Amino acid sequence: MDDAERFEFDRQGYLVIRGLLSAEEVGRLSVAVDKLEEHALAHAPMQARKPVVWGLVTRHDPTRGYHGQGRRARGETLIVEDFWNADPTFDVLVDHAPTLRYVERAIQGRVTINNSEARYRYPGNCTGAHMGGPIGSKYRYGVNAQGIDCMMVRMVYFLHDVGPEDGPFSVVPGTHKSAFGPPARDLPDDEPGMIGLSVRSGDAVFFTENLRHGGLANRSERSRRTLHVGYGPAWMMSQNFSTMDQPQYLLPATLARYSQRQRALFQPVCEAELERARERLEQTAAS
Numbered sequence: 001m002d003d004a005e006r007f008e009f010d011r012q013g014y015l016v017i018r019g020l021l022s023a024e025e026v027g028r029l030s031v032a033v034d035k036l037e038e039h040a041l042a043h044a045p046m047q048a049r050k051p052v053v054w055g056l057v058t059r060h061d062p063t064r065g066y067h068g069q070g071r072r073a074r075g076e077t078l079i080v081e082d083f084w085n086a087d088p089t090f091d092v093l094v095d096h097a098p099t100l101r102y103v104e105r106a107i108q109g110r111v112t113i114n115n116s117e118a119r120y121r122y123p124g125n126c127t128g129a130h131m132g133g134p135i136g137s138k139y140r141y142g143v144n145a146q147g148i149d150c151m152m153v154r155m156v157y158f159l160h161d162v163g164p165e166d167g168p169f170s171v172v173p174g175t176h177k178s179a180f181g182p183p184a185r186d187l188p189d190d191e192p193g194m195i196g197l198s199v200r201s202g203d204a205v206f207f208t209e210n211l212r213h214g215g216l217a218n219r220s221e222r223s224r225r226t227l228h229v230g231y232g233p234a235w236m237m238s239q240n241f242s243t244m245d246q247p248q249y250l251l252p253a254t255l256a257r258y259s260q261r262q263r264a265l266f267q268p269v270c271e272a273e274l275e276r277a278r279e280r281l282e283q284t285a286a287s
């Protein structure tokens with residue numbers, strides 16, 4: 001993230017990054033995402049887990065190590081979390097240098113990955129708008145003397161072109177700084193100020209979780225496939241639906257094939273870091 005991008009990210013709460021993935025990366029990831037979808041659908045219902053957050057029951061596939069929810073039908077979404085375990089093709093996104101250059105300018109201190117979702121949004125589907133405005137400290141957007149100080153950011157990778165009719169990822173620009181709650185509507189398409197972001201294959205959207213966001217209706221006849229990876233300070237545990245605020249769910253086989261650098265991106269906080277985080281929170285509260 002250069003200074004011009006940092007200015008835009010601070011002003012708007014998101015960036016559309018053109019060509020973050022190479023054509024080769026898109027090709028390989030697309031094949032893996034398609035295989036994962038077929039596996040998740042063929043193996044549903046998987047072992048049910050108790051609802052961890054927002055009443056959602058996810059299903060766990062013990063051999064491939066992912067958690068899934070949803071189904072393939074008109075208006076529905078399938079979400080597959082912890083896709084790292086399912087296929088080493090996804091390893092390229094663990095320590096993806098072009099991505100980390102953005103993340104490391106938005107989060108202070110040691111960064112870890114806290115969220116992973118393959119999303120399949122079928123025709124007729126939309127993603128309800130959420131976040132924006134004063135949402136509390138967990139996902140807050142902040143700035144201090146060291147620069148931008150986000151609690152959680154996400155990179156959404158697009159594996160095909162997504163136009164206005166294809167269920168684009170959507171945002172209400174600037175709402176990461178709003179002092180008031182947004183005028184919520186049932187459909188993201190009806191929210192005041194909500195815009196869909198048209199992208200090309202290989203592009204990515206980088207945003208602070210504090211920003212009001214969602215996904216406009218998919219009015220096309222093809223499913224929208226994206227990969228979402230979340231990052232935060234090392235003390236933040238998993239932000240996946242199925243393992244919310246627990247350690248990241250990685251199979252031993254996944255950890256074993258990772259490099260030291262990749263493993264570090266999933267390593268929970270150590271005591272010294274926790275102490276520094278407490279100090280920073282106290283300083284923030286006092287200021």
Ligand SMILES: O=C(O)CCC(=O)C(=O)O
Pocket residue numbers: 119121126127154156168169170213214215216226228
């Ligand atoms: O891609 C979408 O439709 C919405 C995704 C979303 O809400 C998220 O990544 O937090």
